[in-house]
Amino acid sequence: MDNLIENKGFVFSKESLRKKFRWSEFLSEKIISGVAFLSITIIVLIFVFVFRETLPIFHHKKETVKIESVQKQEQYGGAEASGPTNASGQEQYGVTTTDTMMIENQARVEDTVVHEADEATVKSLIGKEWLPVSDRPRYGLIPLLVGTLKITLLAILFAAPIAILAALFSAAFAPPWLREIIKPAIELLAGFPSVVIGFFALMVMASFFQDIFGYDTRLNAFVGGIAMALAAIPIIYTITEDALTAVPRSYTEASLALGASRWQTALFVTLPAATPGIFAAVLLGVGRVFGETMIALMATGNAAMISANPFESVRTLAATIGAEMAEVVFGDTHYSVLFLIGSLLFIFTFGLNALAEFYVKGKLVKRFQGK
Amino acid sequence: MSKKNKIIGTLFIGTTAFSAFLIIAIILVMLIVIIIGGKDTFSWEFLTSFPKDGMMKGGIFPAIYGTALLVVIMSVAAVPFGAITAIYLTEYARETSVLAQTIRFAVRTLATVPSIIFGLFGLGFFIKFVGGGMDNIFLGGQLKWGQPNILWASLTMSLLTLPVVIVSVEEAIRTVPREMREASLALGATKWETIRRIVIPGSRSGIMTGTILAVSRGAGEVAPILFTGAAYYLATLPTSLSDQFMNLGYHIYIMATQSANVDQTLPIQFATTLVLLMLTFMLNLTAVIIRSRLRKKAK
Amino acid sequence: MKQPKIQTRELSLFYGEKMALNSISMDIPEKEVTAFIGPSGCGKSTFLRTLNRMNDLIPFVKITGEVLVDSLNIYDKQIDVVNLRKKIGMVFQKSNPFTKSIYENVAYGPKINGIRERKKLNEIVETSLKNAFIWEEVKDRLYDSAMGLSGGQQQRMCIARALAVEPEIILMDEPASALDPISTAKIEELIFELKKNYTIVIVTHNMQQAARVSDYTAFFYLGELIEFGKTRKIFTTPDNKQTEEYITGRFG
Numbered sequence: 001m002d003n004l005i006e007n008k009g010f011v012f013s014k015e016s017l018r019k020k021f022r023w024s025e026f027l028s029e030k031i032i033s034g035v036a037f038l039s040i041t042i043i044v045l046i047f048v049f050v051f052r053e054t055l056p057i058f059h060h061k062k063e064t065v066k067i068e069s070v071q072k073q074e075q076y077g078g079a080e081a082s083g084p085t086n087a088s089g090q091e092q093y094g095v096t097t098t099d100t101m102m103i104e105n106q107a108r109v110e111d112t113v114v115h116e117a118d119e120a121t122v123k124s125l126i127g128k129e130w131l132p133v134s135d136r137p138r139y140g141l142i143p144l145l146v147g148t149l150k151i152t153l154l155a156i157l158f159a160a161p162i163a164i165l166a167a168l169f170s171a172a173f174a175p176p177w178l179r180e181i182i183k184p185a186i187e188l189l190a191g192f193p194s195v196v197i198g199f200f201a202l203m204v205m206a207s208f209f210q211d212i213f214g215y216d217t218r219l220n221a222f223v224g225g226i227a228m229a230l231a232a233i234p235i236i237y238t239i240t241e242d243a244l245t246a247v248p249r250s251y252t253e254a255s256l257a258l259g260a261s262r263w264q265t266a267l268f269v270t271l272p273a274a275t276p277g278i279f280a281a282v283l284l285g286v287g288r289v290f291g292e293t294m295i296a297l298m299a300t301g302n303a304a305m306i307s308a309n310p311f312e313s314v315r316t317l318a319a320t321i322g323a324e325m326a327e328v329v330f331g332d333t334h335y336s337v338l339f340l341i342g343s344l345l346f347i348f349t350f351g352l353n354a355l356a357e358f359y360v361k362g363k364l365v366k367r368f369q370g371k
Numbered sequence: 372m373s374k375k376n377k378i379i380g381t382l383f384i385g386t387t388a389f390s391a392f393l394i395i396a397i398i399l400v401m402l403i404v405i406i407i408g409g410k411d412t413f414s415w416e417f418l419t420s421f422p423k424d425g426m427m428k429g430g431i432f433p434a435i436y437g438t439a440l441l442v443v444i445m446s447v448a449a450v451p452f453g454a455i456t457a458i459y460l461t462e463y464a465r466e467t468s469v470l471a472q473t474i475r476f477a478v479r480t481l482a483t484v485p486s487i488i489f490g491l492f493g494l495g496f497f498i499k500f501v502g503g504g505m506d507n508i509f510l511g512g513q514l515k516w517g518q519p520n521i522l523w524a525s526l527t528m529s530l531l532t533l534p535v536v537i538v539s540v541e542e543a544i545r546t547v548p549r550e551m552r553e554a555s556l557a558l559g560a561t562k563w564e565t566i567r568r569i570v571i572p573g574s575r576s577g578i579m580t581g582t583i584l585a586v587s588r589g590a591g592e593v594a595p596i597l598f599t600g601a602a603y604y605l606a607t608l609p610t611s612l613s614d615q616f617m618n619l620g621y622h623i624y625i626m627a628t629q630s631a632n633v634d635q636t637l638p639i640q641f642a643t644t645l646v647l648l649m650l651t652f653m654l655n656l657t658a659v660i661i662r663s664r665l666r667k668k669a670k
Numbered sequence: 671m672k673q674p675k676i677q678t679r680e681l682s683l684f685y686g687e688k689m690a691l692n693s694i695s696m697d698i699p700e701k702e703v704t705a706f707i708g709p710s711g712c713g714k715s716t717f718l719r720t721l722n723r724m725n726d727l728i729p730f731v732k733i734t735g736e737v738l739v740d741s742l743n744i745y746d747k748q749i750d751v752v753n754l755r756k757k758i759g760m761v762f763q764k765s766n767p768f769t770k771s772i773y774e775n776v777a778y779g780p781k782i783n784g785i786r787e788r789k790k791l792n793e794i795v796e797t798s799l800k801n802a803f804i805w806e807e808v809k810d811r812l813y814d815s816a817m818g819l820s821g822g823q824q825q826r827m828c829i830a831r832a833l834a835v836e837p838e839i840i841l842m843d844e845p846a847s848a849l850d851p852i853s854t855a856k857i858e859e860l861i862f863e864l865k866k867n868y869t870i871v872i873v874t875h876n877m878q879q880a881a882r883v884s885d886y887t888a889f890f891y892l893g894e895l896i897e898f899g900k901t902r903k904i905f906t907t908p909d910n911k912q913t914e915e916y917i918t919g920r921f922g
Contacts, residue, residue, distance in 0.1 A: 013742070014742060014748070016753065017742065017744075017748075017749050017750055017753050017754055017757075018748055018749075018750060019747075019748050019749065019750045020750050020752070020753065022561060022752075024561075024563055025561050025562065025563050028563040028566075029463065029562075029563070031455075032455050032458055032459045032462075032463060033459055033463060035452055035455040035456055035459065036455065036456045036459030036460065036463075036464070036474055037474070038452055038456065038533075039456060039474055039477040039478045039481055039533065039534075039537070040473060040474060040477040042477070042481060042530055042533070043477045043480055043481065045492070045496060046484065046488065046489075046492045049492055049495035049496040049500065050488065050491050050492055050495060052495060053491075053494075053495045053499075161390070162390045162393060162394060163390075163394075165386055165387040165389075165390035165391075166387065166390040166391035166393075166394055168387045169384070169387035169388050169390065169391040170391060172387075173384050173387060173388065174388075174391070182391050182395065184659055185394075185395050185398060186391075186394055186395070186398075187659070188398065188652070188655060188656075188659075189394065189398050191587060191591075191651050191652065191654075191655040192398075192401070192591075192648070192651070193590075193591025193592065193593070193620055193647060193648075193651055194591070194592075194593070194594075195591065195593045195620040195621075195623050195624055195647070196401075196405070196591070196620075196623070196644055196647060196648055197401075198624070198627075199623050199624075199627050199640065199644050200401050200404065200405065200644075202627055202628075203408075203627065203637070203640070203641075204404055230397065233394055237394070261376065261380055262380075262384075263379075263380040263383045263384055264376075264380070267383065284483060287483050287485075288483075290485070291484070291485020291486070291487060291488065292485070293485065293486065293487040293593075293594035293597075294593050294594055294620075294624060297624070297628070298624065298627060298628060318485060318487045318594075321487050321490075321491065322487055322490075322594055322597050325490070325491070325494070325597065325598045326597060326598045330499070338491075339491060339495070342487070342488055342491040345485055345487070345488060346484065346485075346488050349483055349484060349485055349488075350480060350484070352483070353479065353480050353483045354476075354480075357476060357479065465729055548766070550762060550764055550766035551766055551768055551769075553724065553727070553760075553762065553766070554762065554766045554767075554768065554828070554831075555768070555778070556724070556727065556755065557722065557724065557755055557759065557760035557762075557832070558755070558756070558759070558778060558779040558782065558831065558832065558835050559752055559753065559755045559756030559779060559782060559783070559835055560752070560778075560779075560782045561752050564782055568778070568782075569768060572769075573769060
């Protein structure tokens, strides 16, 4: 036998085994952990930068108050110095010397108008009118919020039952070969870009449903809702299917052993056991619809009005950002209000995700581990 | 009683089956309608020529080019960062550590943030903060980077696709058996050597799946680029990172909602939709095939 | 007894709160084969993995006591685990070739050690494969994937891969448990050859195997070392009643 180890000296020495510092090891670990931090950083940055752009709305308000009080003082001062005269009197006193004063005065008047408008902006946020481009812009978020909720409700009412039932079919009833077809097929729907769904809704569905229901406005909440449902279905289906297949076999076997039929087991044992997961699925579906932009832009008609009629046009929060952001002046009030809408969307979907994550996960663990 | 039960059961199972098939039927109808609507216009020339006559005629080459450029730049940013995050989560972080849990939560949150928010972020952060800052520092306030362009749009898109990459790569890394890591370590390899020589080569297919899925997602998303770099019409192709670009999805949106004569350009719109759909479909299909092979291997 | 190569002193191991090894002290002789036997879950594999600090990889494991190799405590804070593992090779229960060629598998360790020269690598690969009794079978297909080898060949290739790093000790964790009798016989023959140059510790489930290949045998039960001595003595006249019951097949 060949001997590989030629110098059989004392190899197990303190020297040869002394702890080594390896630069590559140290750096790779630091870099990898640093990069991993990125996703957290991005979330934080999104928070910071989306909120940062909304600040001028609230910032302006304070400034307005301050300037107004300063102006009042000035006016008092002016009144004391020039006696019981008013602005018109000033003009009479010095026609030749008050050119600059006049300009100043005018500027001051303009100032107050702008600031009053800004104050009005903040007040108008809870108003019922969304008229950002007009002489007296109004930024009422209520119609947008109502529109978004209306679309979301419609979409989920359509998507949730279908997706959950379809998931039940593929998880509990379909033979394995059929399941192998249905699951990837529905998951492929998730790969449809939303602009494609929006296009389909705009060009095909809107006319199709108009023929059936005979409504006046071709693009409306109903069409938008169904199109959005197409985007939500794969999400709800996939998570529900996972939740259903995660129900321990022992549950269903016990039920079947007691003589319950397959559908009874699925409906009364599997489905209830998976409720937290299904709840999470619906929540994530809601999140998807709530923030969906392209479908809303293309299929809902984009008219900001408050109405309970599903066949009226609506304008959603996300679509408003998508439609108007490209045309606003960076930094003006309209711009900030659009960012405010973005912040609301972000907070809402963040909350939904957190709810789905922590509440539901906790429940599932409790249920299946009997804690 | 039992007969009644049987009827209810059949009805119930029938309803679930109906739901499943309804979804598939909708998918098929969408596919068929789009294929029929677009097939006459769809041609090699359509893919390779510029729009003509104020976009009333001609092809969509600049939109295809812009989309390709977008996903390439996006992947260059998203894939390495996503893959490294996945490596951290599987190889370095302890499953139960607060940091790992927080990162996971952040990744899932990123995956659910509406795409329009990424657009806002791109505008507020990349364009105004980074771009504007660069202009102020290097160009003395001259406007170059502080406006929408393909770089900012691609980076915005890379944030959106980051979770896609992370999830795919993580799944692939988990299919590398623990025994192989142990073998490597037992031979005196360090952790990093093991990752570099065993783990990463072993999860190559996962990195590929992740990239493909990210590209497919990035090619189809429009909301994030609405105001971070996409342009309605450009006579020339983008040549610099600070240029704007045309994009397939954006092209569909613009043509369908804002073109001068929507009906006349309808065939172009359908054909463009067909191109985008084929692109994302083929990418997704490839990813699904690679992934299912990977899953079988894992079993 | 020869000079001890490995000595453990009151070595205990805890998984969180649970004690898996209870104060084990033993001397493993140099250039002999020492077998660890015992029913599954008795801690023999865990103990083996403390000898090259593989348990470091598992979270929440706490180890007390000492493991001395050539009188050097390998759990000392100053010890470099990576270099330690180069000196103490390991062969696993399930053969675990890398999804690379046979050549790349065997050359993996030397390459890690910074050997780049092709000629030197060729030499090491050939010698290692010869020493693991597999050279003749694979010399014409060195660049084929190692996954194409049979289970027994894979395991011998894994031994060659361990030898290529030039260890002094080889730890084997049930190396033949998944193999057919012919492959097992080849591995046993190999172990017999290897002990001329290496200190070998082998965990086995198979008592006949322990009796055939080992010079010393340690019997573990419920995380404790029950009895340790010359293999012949353990298998013929064990001191402990539990050992006797296990050997004679009354439990385990």
